[in-house]
Amino acid sequence: MKLPQIGRVNKHELQNSPFKDLPLELHLQILSLMDLRDIIAYRKTSKLFFFITSQRIIWVDLLKRVCSKNSVFKPTFPIEEMSVIDLEQAVSAPTRWLNQVMGRNADTMRSSRRMQTITPLEYPDFYGVFLVPGGRFLVTFSETDVCVWDLGPSSGATLKNAPLASAPYVPNYDFAVVPTPDELGFWIFVSATCGATSYEMRDEFWIFEIYPLSEKPALSKIASLVYDEMEFFSLRGDLLISYASNYVKVWNFVTNMSVKFNVGDELFEQAWGTAESVILFCSGMISVWSIPPLTPNGDIEETKNYPLEPSFRFRSSTAGLPQNFEMLSEWYGGHPVIYDTLSHSNAFYVSRFEIILPEGQLKEQNEFILPPAQPPTFFEPYRFCNESLVMYWNDSKSVIAMAAPISRERHRTDSDLEEVTILSDQEELEGSVESSLCPVAGRLCRISVKRDSIIVFDYLAPPPP
Template identity: 25%
Template sequence: MFSSNNLKAWKETFIPTPASKATLDEGVLPADLWFEIAIIVEPRDLLAMKLVCKALHEMFADRELWKYVLHDVCHRHSIFLPSYPIDDMSLTELQRAALGPYRWARLLKRKANPSIRTESTRLLKPLKENNHPLGVAPNSLQFLVPGGRFLFIAQRHSLDLWDLGVVGRQPLEASTLIARVHTAPPSRASALGLDGLAVIPLDDTTLRVAVALTGKNSLFNVYDICPIEQGIKFQSVGSIAVHTEVEEKPVCKNLLIHGNRLHVSLTKLDISFIWDFSTGRYTTGRPRMSNFNSDISQKVFTGTSVIEFGKDSLLAWAIPFSDADTASSTDGFAYLDADFPRVTGEKHEVLYPTWRAIAIAMTTVHIPSLWHHGPVLPITFDIIRETWAHEPSDDGATGFRYRVDVKPDPSDPLNSHKMGVAFKLLAKFELPAGFCYTPLMDATPNAGLGARHASAPIMRMAQPCRVVEDVSSEVLYSLYSVTSHRAIPEVRLTPILKSADGVRVVSPSLCSASGRLVHTVYMNGVPAFTRVSDYLSPWKD
């Protein structure tokens, strides 16, 4: 989040405190070099180095240095910088915030379990819980901004941004609604359904948000918002309505934004619609020609290419965006059924390495959220494959962790239509038998869940689908991580939530940098409140 250029500029404006300046003047290293050392080592190691001698204790107990360290932690872990009021934080607060990702990882390691039994499951208990009536309606969507402070809630008629309070400080008596925008005219809101919410960091202090509404036409709105500026409000970046005759209410999946471009999969034909809202031009991908009843593939959008993750292989294709390859929207409308424009380049299919197709198996692809500021690729993702045994209690599930990178074909790098795909199997692991597994696609990433990180997303664990008749059956939500230091990889599960007895958990969103979990609690089918749970000890001087 905090770019290297900004780090350099911030460092150049740093004025050492008298104590640190005296220490540095007596030593052999200049202040800026100590700052570079401070961000090379882990924050926990800085605290250990304080114990070496008096000079290091004074150096690494300097508040200005820890402000610099926390900026770097936010950058490396894709944390939204305004989540922390850095200039107003004490030394202890800065240190605890910088240690957040490490403290969360250590907590999971201590509480994780390689095996889970439904009847004797112990949940990870939060240190603090607060229930907030945020006005959540059925079918609303949420996004907890990494850092844990800001929460987006989208409904079919509005988009809200809430301030839940700084993690680690005294919780707010009531969350603060800091901005609201109406996403559709009141006369049309009742005829539209909410089908997507996507959030990315635009820069260090600004968020870009896309909302998808579907009805007779599909409506896409894009906004920018800076939560720390005076007079906070959503700034409209663009809006477009997409018309099609293929379906009365088009299927809408894979709402993704990258820079100034939006991608969405529309209709059962799985047509990729790509719109550049800075120029008003758009293009579409080719429709799939068979298997209309199967699920629409999960996709990744890089701004210039699309990657589709199928059951046994992935497809990668480039998006040419010249005037000849695109069309201009007319009065904010685009027509999906038109023959032009349409991407005509080949889709490059690549089979998953060490993969054997199985006819009777349920396969779920888990693509981590691409919330981060920087290159999308390479991507680390998981595939969960479930197989049925003779007895449901013995149903098995195997996980495959891959890393994929897509680049121009080295044999013809100037041809944007030709692509090279590099694949690697990182781990194969077994999940405990007797559950039906669903990785949560829409869960907010933990702070380490960027393009180059493997981490602990949330897994929905239910009784095997073929034996579940009661929708109120118990469902577990567990964090899962894969060990990498063993010859045989092992999955570690940490149960964190449970739905049962008429109480249902919806839209769990987690930030591991701060140890904050947010989810909506439904009682008897009705949303009752939003629960905010904090798992790391608070900051205290």
């Protein structure tokens, strides 16, 4: 028996093929190999295939695959409690974001989205916000505490003005959020100022842990480390990588083991890490070091005066032009190492690369041009949305987003201008530039300075009641 080719569904071929007479179990097994587009195409061919593709097990499997591909936080969806319609809405959300939201004009966007406000019971004085991939859980950072909020598993949920959990601290304004190894909780990194008097003042790295679906969710401080100086950092799983004054320090906050080594006097600007490597970026050059063994002491004596040689060096193809490096959110530490170089002369040219480790290879993945009408002033860390990376930034007038494929098998031309979408305009900014976007949920969270509140924009329609 000849089966229809996956990805090339033909209504006549299906209706006249023995394929339709297969047992339901075999249909379900075949459908488990298909993506959303193919399943929707099969559904439209007949009442039989509409029935088959309405089986709950198909959509549970699809949702798990979508969550894995996009690193969605596992507790986002109460899968056992979700109807087939709920599951279909969640599965299709990333595709709907790319097809229905990206490229819309501002007026259409404003009329179709839903806006809600969280007004905390106490004056918060927020300075940062992070929307956990999946769009359900929000982390806010203020002058007095860090809070975790549950926004509900869908855009139809009613928001609460009280956080799920909070913990006090005095901030130094650096933060990051990553999932725990079991993917049921997450770790929150902050830099904090400690000490009761000016003589006792010191700077510390703190790590909080929370399991938001536990019986009594709480932010527990599980580790801390005193530090003297930090220029930039990268959080990868249980490793905190920090850079200052020619030195890199790698600290495993679970085992409290570390290593510190000299990387030379290059003017490094950013860091990225894997479980085995430290990657440092500077203008025109990317350097990769294998992480030396971690110890309770942490210092490598022989590198105090002489730098440790990197395992690999890559020269940027845009060397010589003003440029900066942009990359993924810390949350996506388990994905391939992908970064963009943005160079600008009369336009913003974006070149996308993947660093392949441990082979030490650099592969160019994509090239495109940002529209000159909305030049970026500051990029937020990128987010995954199926096979695309979503870039978003503020230009002092609006919040702008753009989705570009991770890879593209063609070279850039002068016409390769990517479309951008205005998600929030100047009138709605209200003096704040702090925002966090989750494209796979179609949700944007912004801090409103004027209202002392959190504004939640939902761009995708909620499931029907």
